[in-house]
Structure formats: C-alpha cells, structure tokens
Amino acid sequence: MRNKKWGKVLLPVIVAANIGVVTMILSSASPETKEIIVERETRFEAPELPKTVSFSGEKMPLDRFYVKEALDRELLSNVYFHSQTIRYIKLAPRYLPIIEPILKEEGIHDDFKYLALAESGFNPRAVSPAKAVGFWQFLKGTAMDYGLEVNAEVDERYHIEKSTRAACKYLKDSYEKFGSWTLVAASYNRGMAGVQRQMNLQKQEDYYDLLITTETARYVYRIVALKLILENPEKYNFFVPESEKYPVIATKEVEITGSVVNFADFAKEHGTNYKLLKDFNPWLRENKLTYSGRKRYWVEIPQL
Incomplete structure (x- = not known):
C-alpha cells in the first residue's frame, strides 16, 4: 500500500534536489549555455538530424x-x-x-x-x-x-x-x-x-x-x-x-623475460600493485605466466 505521508515528504525533496542540480550547473555555465539549459529544462526535444552525413x-x-x-x-x-x-x-x-x-x-x-x-x-x-x-x-x-x-x-x-x-x-x-x-x-x-x-x-x-x-x-x-x-x-x-574527461595515464613498458610465478610479486617489484597491473594489462588472465621463449611479452606499468 502506498504511504501517503512519505509521498508528501519525498516529493518536495526530489523537486528541491533537481532545482539544486540545475542551480549548481547554471552557476558555472557560460551565458550561452545558461540560455540553452533554462530553455530546455522543462521540455524534451527531438535531436536535429543533419542534412547530410x-x-x-x-x-x-x-x-x-x-x-x-x-x-x-x-x-x-x-x-x-x-x-x-x-x-x-x-x-x-x-x-x-x-x-x-x-x-x-x-x-x-x-x-x-x-x-x-x-x-x-x-x-x-x-x-x-x-x-x-x-x-x-x-x-x-x-x-x-x-x-x-x-x-x-x-x-x-x-x-x-x-x-x-x-x-x-x-x-x-x-x-x-x-x-x-x-x-x-x-x-x-x-x-x-x-x-x-x-x-x-x-x-x-x-x-x-x-x-x-x-x-x-x-x-x-x-x-x-x-x-x-x-x-x-x-x-x-x-x-x-x-x-x-578521463586523461591518458602515462605508462612504461616492461618486457617479461621469463616465467612469472606470481604477478602480485612482479607488480611490487615494478613499483605498482596487482590491481593496477591487471587493470592496465587485462590480457593477462591468470596470476602467473608460463614463458616459453617463443614469443615476447610487454606489460604496461602505470606511472602514477
């Protein structure tokens, strides 16, 4: 069953929150952007299709x-x-x-x-x-x-x-x-x-x-x-x-020259941690790598 009391309380809060967001955006926007935001705040418009694409x-x-x-x-x-x-x-x-x-x-x-x-x-x-x-x-x-x-x-x-x-x-x-x-x-x-x-x-x-x-x-x-x-x-x-916007994170390449028994230890040896090593090298699927010497591998080490 709908709680009428909570409905009365929440509606002003939601409205106030939305007004607060719009106010915050307007405070830092350029005059042109403010005009667009104010004009479009209360209506939805279909995006204009280009004449050619x-x-x-x-x-x-x-x-x-x-x-x-x-x-x-x-x-x-x-x-x-x-x-x-x-x-x-x-x-x-x-x-x-x-x-x-x-x-x-x-x-x-x-x-x-x-x-x-x-x-x-x-x-x-x-x-x-x-x-x-x-x-x-x-x-x-x-x-x-x-x-x-x-x-x-x-x-x-x-x-x-x-x-x-x-x-x-x-x-x-x-x-x-x-x-x-x-x-x-x-x-x-x-x-x-x-x-x-x-x-x-x-x-x-x-x-x-x-x-x-x-x-x-x-x-x-x-x-x-x-x-x-x-x-x-x-x-x-x-x-x-x-x-x-999310920037490019600087990295350095490190060649793997032999089998890696534990990438957590490998990460520490190269000044990072296991999480970041895997984040920047998601192609490494295990905690180890068997190195046969037939192929060369490089990993990216983030420079934070």
Missing part, C-alpha cells in the same frame, strides 16, 4: 524516409541515454589516442573508431552473452584466425593495440569482399557469410535496402549516431568540461 566517406541516403527514420531512432536512443553517453564522452580522450593511429597506419577510415565504441562502450573487458571479448568483441575462433593468442593465461582479445590491429585485418578482408565500408561495418556485426547470404537471397547490394536481423539493421545507424554525438556533443546538449 557519411560513414567512412560513403554518404548515407537520408532522402529515403526509412533511412532517415532509422538514424533518428538511434540518435534519440543515445541522446537521451544521458549517463551512458556522458561516460562515452569522458572515456574517448583515454582510448581514442590509442586506436586512431593504428587505424590510420592500417589504412582504415577513422570512423571505425565508433564501431569499437558501439561494440564495447570503450570497455576493454567487455564480454558479450555470446562470449565475444574486448574492445572489438572478438569470438575466440575469429581472434585466433586473425593472429591473437587466446589461452588460459593470455587472451589478446583484451589487448587494445593487438586487438585493434586484428580488427583492421578483418575489416580489410571484408572490404576486399564487399567493396563497401558500410557493408564492412554490417559484416562486423553479422559476419561476412551472414551478410552475403542475405545479399544473395534478396538480390540486393545496398546495406540500406537489405532486410536483415534487427541488431544488424540498426548497427550502422548506431555507429553514425555515436559519431555525430561525439564529434559535436554540445549540439546534442552534452556539456562535459575538459577537466572532467
């Missing part, structure tokens, strides 16, 4: 109503998922400087960094229900096909740099097959065989005109929506000061 240099056909509405759906979903989207904006400065140079070096369009965001939310430890792992959400078999080591002690799907290079190899193989970066992105979600099967069945070569599983049908639009927001967050009413 592209993914990896390929123009999205917004003149088709179903394409326009699909992008609108993903913008709405991400613009109004405030906590998640703000976290993405905060995390971007920490992880984009790692993957952007690799994409450039490998000849992959910069827009694919937003594919990594769509896949994992910039979480190096992300694990999907299907057991896809890491920044780029590799399944075990695919990861090993593309040169990543996966075993009980080492799982390079959790290694940001190495998994990014493996993802680039996959993306290039897919582009060689499809000749379209949009289809490449779709194939990253559905698999090359899955996309090709639907293309053959429907006699259709345009992603935007394929009838495909809901997740893949929304996939490219979600990537593009994330791109639009992160490239211009203020346009979508996200105001995150630079001081509140």
Whole structure:
C-alpha cells in the first residue's frame, strides 16, 4: 500500500534536489549555455538530424524516409541515454589516442573508431552473452584466425593495440569482399557469410535496402549516431568540461623475460600493485605466466 505521508515528504525533496542540480550547473555555465539549459529544462526535444552525413566517406541516403527514420531512432536512443553517453564522452580522450593511429597506419577510415565504441562502450573487458571479448568483441575462433593468442593465461582479445590491429585485418578482408565500408561495418556485426547470404537471397547490394536481423539493421545507424554525438556533443546538449574527461595515464613498458610465478610479486617489484597491473594489462588472465621463449611479452606499468 502506498504511504501517503512519505509521498508528501519525498516529493518536495526530489523537486528541491533537481532545482539544486540545475542551480549548481547554471552557476558555472557560460551565458550561452545558461540560455540553452533554462530553455530546455522543462521540455524534451527531438535531436536535429543533419542534412547530410557519411560513414567512412560513403554518404548515407537520408532522402529515403526509412533511412532517415532509422538514424533518428538511434540518435534519440543515445541522446537521451544521458549517463551512458556522458561516460562515452569522458572515456574517448583515454582510448581514442590509442586506436586512431593504428587505424590510420592500417589504412582504415577513422570512423571505425565508433564501431569499437558501439561494440564495447570503450570497455576493454567487455564480454558479450555470446562470449565475444574486448574492445572489438572478438569470438575466440575469429581472434585466433586473425593472429591473437587466446589461452588460459593470455587472451589478446583484451589487448587494445593487438586487438585493434586484428580488427583492421578483418575489416580489410571484408572490404576486399564487399567493396563497401558500410557493408564492412554490417559484416562486423553479422559476419561476412551472414551478410552475403542475405545479399544473395534478396538480390540486393545496398546495406540500406537489405532486410536483415534487427541488431544488424540498426548497427550502422548506431555507429553514425555515436559519431555525430561525439564529434559535436554540445549540439546534442552534452556539456562535459575538459577537466572532467578521463586523461591518458602515462605508462612504461616492461618486457617479461621469463616465467612469472606470481604477478602480485612482479607488480611490487615494478613499483605498482596487482590491481593496477591487471587493470592496465587485462590480457593477462591468470596470476602467473608460463614463458616459453617463443614469443615476447610487454606489460604496461602505470606511472602514477
């Protein structure tokens, strides 16, 4: 049964708390930002769709109503998922400087960094229900096909740099097959065989005109929506000061030259602790490492 007394007490508290938050924000905001906040405080608005938008240099056909509405759906979903989207904006400065140079070096369009965001939310430890792992959400078999080591002690799907290079190899193989970066992105979600099967069945070569599983049908639009927001967050009413974004943490590389019996001891020997060692090297899956000498390993030691 609803407690009317508590309802009367809590409602003013909630209202007062909300007013307090708005007041705190307004006190430190610029005049332009204050105007926007005051104007939008009491109403929700649909985000404005761009007149033109592209993914990896390929123009999205917004003149088709179903394409326009699909992008609108993903913008709405991400613009109004405030906590998640703000976290993405905060995390971007920490992880984009790692993957952007690799994409450039490998000849992959910069827009694919937003594919990594769509896949994992910039979480190096992300694990999907299907057991896809890491920044780029590799399944075990695919990861090993593309040169990543996966075993009980080492799982390079959790290694940001190495998994990014493996993802680039996959993306290039897919582009060689499809000749379209949009289809490449779709194939990253559905698999090359899955996309090709639907293309053959429907006699259709345009992603935007394929009838495909809901997740893949929304996939490219979600990537593009994330791109639009992160490239211009203020346009979508996200105001995150630079001081509140997460910085890159300086590290030094230490080569492992023999078997490690206990990483807690190893961490102490190198001026850190077990937690931080594992935080910065999530690809180390056990408390030890058997070193055969056939492969060299480096770990990142945070310089705090």
